[in-house]
Amino acid sequence: MSKALIIGEVKNGEISKVTLEIASRAKELDMELSAIVFGTNPETAATIGSSGVGHVFYSDTVEYNGEIIASVISEVVKKGGFDTVLLPHSWMGRDIGGRIGALLDSAVISDIVELTADGNKLVAKKPVYAGKAYAKITHKKGIRIFTVRPNVFEVVDSKVDAKTEKVEADFSKSRSKLVEFKETQGAKIGLTEAKIIVAGGRGIKGPEYFPVLQELADMLGAALGASRATVDAGWINHSHQVGQTGKTVSPLLYIAVGISGAIQHLAGMGSSKYIVAVNKDPEAPIFKVATYGIVDDLFNIVPVLKDAIKKIKG
């Protein structure tokens, strides 16, 4: 049986959803699961047990330092005899994944959207060429390290009572220091973990329409996304940009309003489960990936959508 270590994340004092998604998939693949979480207490750490993780290492340090965290994780991997390491493909996972790979002399397969077993091998699927194609990749040797895109696996309840174990992290040895951590301004709901995203493109004609889309997003409990054209035009902050040079998202529902669907935009949202596109041009490339397409003027359709949602919500 494969022994996997999941690198968990804490968000707003709770274990993040993507951590539980990863644990749930690993459990389905019949792995023996442990996790390690930094910046938390044993009670919170133990809640990963809800997705079948039996042993959780934790550190209550509040400081973030990728260099030290990666070296602590690498020691835990070596001592615990883990053959697989799974991390979220978040800023933390990107920072730490490569460092662990170097420390363990192992390859990292990043931003995976599927993980299956083929005998003793683990086969990961990941988008390549800016989302134009998918590659299936497996490790030939070493520890198998994967970073996993949020929202691609379901959280499955398979509760076990997790044992917790404290690990020490000595930050004084670090060659770098985190000076400041600044939350992105303006984003009400984080794009990368959002279940629903409403995104606007150049078709909205100007910055004054983003608040209208924000209202639609609020009604749906959604995050607000944007194309690069609108960000470059200064209509909205870059933190909202979806695509090759923005955020990669994988929500259940992506509503693209006045977005043409350039390949660089699709690279960031093409793995969304359902895509609804509103565009007045029937030839717009976004319709090639859309589950449902509305060919009409967005300034007519958005108010209709809002009214319909209001009615459904009573």
Ligand SMILES: Cc1cc2nc3c(=O)[nH]c(=O)nc-3n(C[C@H](O)[C@H](O)[C@H](O)COP(=O)(O)OP(=O)(O)OC[C@H]3O[C@@H](n4cnc5c(N)ncnc54)[C@H](O)[C@@H]3O)c2cc1C
């Ligand atoms: C290296 C590189 C990286 C890039 N990275 C990104 C990235 O990360 N994210 C990204 O988004 N782009 C990225 N781009 C830019 C990308 O190529 C496109 O230029 C951009 O996505 C276009 O944005 P858009 O769809 O909002 O605008 P447009 O392509 O101008 O499309 C606007 C759409 O709105 C429709 N429309 C207009 N009026 C209405 C109306 N009244 N009602 C309904 N529909 C209407 C039009 O039919 C059109 O399809 C990148 C480009 C390069 C070269």
